[in-house]
Amino acid sequence: MDTHIKAALKPAKPYEQNRARMLISCPDGPGIVAAVSHFLYQHGANIVQSDQYTMDPEGGMFFMRVEFDLPQLELRIAGLQQDFAEIADKFEMKWQLYPLSHKKKLAIFVSKEDHCLVELLWQWQAGDLDAEITMVVSNHPDMKEYVESFGITYHYIPVTPETKAEAEKQQLELVNGQVDLIILARYMQIVSPALIEPYRNRIINIHHSFLPAFVGGKPYAQAYNRGVKIIGATAHYVTEELDGGPIIEQDVQRVSHGDDVNELKRIGRTIERVVLARAVKWHIEDRILVHQNKTVVFN
Template sequence: MAAAKTDAVEQNPNAGARGDADPSEIGRLIVQCSDQPGIVSTVSGVLAQFGANIVSLDQHSTDPSGGRFFQRTEFHLAHLSARRAELESVLEARVGEPYEAEWSLASPARRKRVAIMVSKTDHCLLELLWRQRRGELPIDIVMVISNHSTLADDVRAFGIPFVHIAVDSSDKTAAERAQLELLRGNVDLVVLARYMQIISENFLERVGAPVINIHHSFLPAFVGAGPYQKARDRGVKMIGATAHYVTADLDEGPIIEQDVVRVDHGHSAQELQRRGADVERRVLARAVEWHCDDRVLRHDNLTVVFD
């Protein structure tokens, strides 16, 4: 099955495909399995059986012969909530079992609950808070956790709880235990918006939600403190940012989004840092939006991101 893509309508999360439809009647079906004949037909057949109208469909195959298949289907179905259990049962019987597929069914009516972790730098945090307040992100930010109290007033001005949990650099166990007590079972996503602490493997195993991080794209070059001064001294011509899922391998998780901006010899280290901050906040906001709009499909250390 060759890679293909169809877009019946505009896919803005707040308009387009849904139009004026009740969000509770919109479903997003995500399917991932080994590529094989009949998957698209079967999925479409199940939805047609229930009287659903497909309004957007994206699909991708890593290889038409033995590759991995990914599909995101958005559809409208009246009384979806009441019929959800029946639909899920049929999907498992006709898609999940025969194709050995991983699949999930989500709805924009249930906004993702997001926690943000931050240290002292505010640009990525404030970008997410501002976009949520303007309705530009399909999320509810339920708390901000920080190892410093610096940004408490900024966060509380948005009416969002701010929790200060100090971190002992010699032993982070107590801090992570306190963080996990707040997060486990309460959030769908954790965002590291310039949280300047290394997340332990134990935390990732126990938090029960994906974790997204943002950092400058110089890595693995210019590691440590003062990366923009190092970059200027080296004469770089581009700076950028990377948003990725966090794994036990530091800064090597599946990449969701990246972007760059050109610079030149006339820019100071401070100007490079300012431009880098602009890229970071845009890249992180896009990554969070796409994840919470169910557009990012993970496989091993790769991602498929549908527009």
């Protein structure tokens, strides 16, 4: 399908060659912004966007995202990183540098419900998700043909109680070192701790409720039974605690007594799609920092 495949071949935009982003977190103190911005200026970089947030001016944590242009970035990035280590040491920073020319590699896990997958693929081929979708992994074969029409590899790995351990091993082998971000796009299986550990803060799940309300299974039925007047969806990083990881994004929609469980599911599908796609986009654009089970999102 021409429309779709052309997306996979989209070249980097010219300005991306020389643009990079830094994410920094450290204990707050005087002079951090000055040090970072002065460092970049001295190295010939021009700051395009800068965001910062201090949890508490006296003794709290400091978070920063800075996006900058640096001519001949590719040649100079190694030196830049080396030089920055000194500042990072001084302020006890955790930091990462992401050149835009390096596209993140994504794996999408999906079960039978296809709406989140379809949304991600549509946004991706429309150019709104600036990443490579490397593979789709599913415990069902249903979406194989559709996914392959985008030129994306589809791994069908059935999961039964007997084969679960083996399936998880297979999944880990597929993704490990190959992808930067795993997206659980309504993947209705619990993910193995063996996968969570190496992908800490790099697995995004969409939960079909307004967390922390309605943790666990059948959240729309739970919502119907409680008689809530608004339903929602929550994108969060996956941790060992079920539906308990750092929340990235949530959104909601008004419902009424007249909406039965099926109608809640129908309305919810659009919320889920939009919320998951936003969270993925922000992760791809390096807008999210995690601190103590909470996210700082610069957007």
